[in-house]
Amino acid sequence: MTIFEKIVAGEIPCNKVLENDKFLAFNDINPKAPIHILIIPKKHFKNFQEMDATLMGKMTKFIQEVATLMGLDKSGYRLITNNGENGGQEVMHLHFHMLGGAKLNWTDAATDPQSTF
Ligand code: AMP
Numbered sequence: 001m002t003i004f005e006k007i008v009a010g011e012i013p014c015n016k017v018l019e020n021d022k023f024l025a026f027n028d029i030n031p032k033a034p035i036h037i038l039i040i041p042k043k044h045f046k047n048f049q050e051m052d053a054t055l056m057g058k059m060t061k062f063i064q065e066v067a068t069l070m071g072l073d074k075s076g077y078r079l080i081t082n083n084g085e086n087g088g089q090e091v092m093h094l095h096f097h098m099l100g101g102a103k104l105n106w107t108d109a110a111t112d113p114q115s116t117f
Pocket of ligand 1: 004012014027028029030031038081082088089090092093
């Protein structure tokens with residue numbers, strides 16, 4: 001079981017931002033921006049490549065609700081999902097990183113392997 005599935009199961013605590021029956025948003029433990037929220041489906045999918053397209057439609061709405069709750073719908077944000085080894089995915093349960101609260105840098109991840117967000 002991944003750490004995010006343990007969070008969904010209530011076995012590990014999280015700093016919750018928003019929740020419904022299908023999705024959960026919580027603060028990243030190691031924030032890379034003033035606001036850094038992780039948004040996950042409660043059902044297990046290894047990553048975006050394996051995500052169900054119909055559920056993704058519902059998840060889109062939930063992600064938008066998180067942004068609005070945080071005021072990021074107005075100020076802007078970045079949404080990222082690391083997919084697989086070259087994508088730098090560490091936790092093998094689909095999650096979107098929502099980053100905001102400041103103007104974010106944009107480096108060329110294709111040519112700069114050291115680049116983060
Ligand atoms: P990724 O590299 O895309 O798989 O990102 C995994 C993210 O999960 C990292 O940003 C970690 O800081 C974050 N993370 C790992 N464990 C926890 C946890 N228990 N609570 C909150 N965030 C976590």
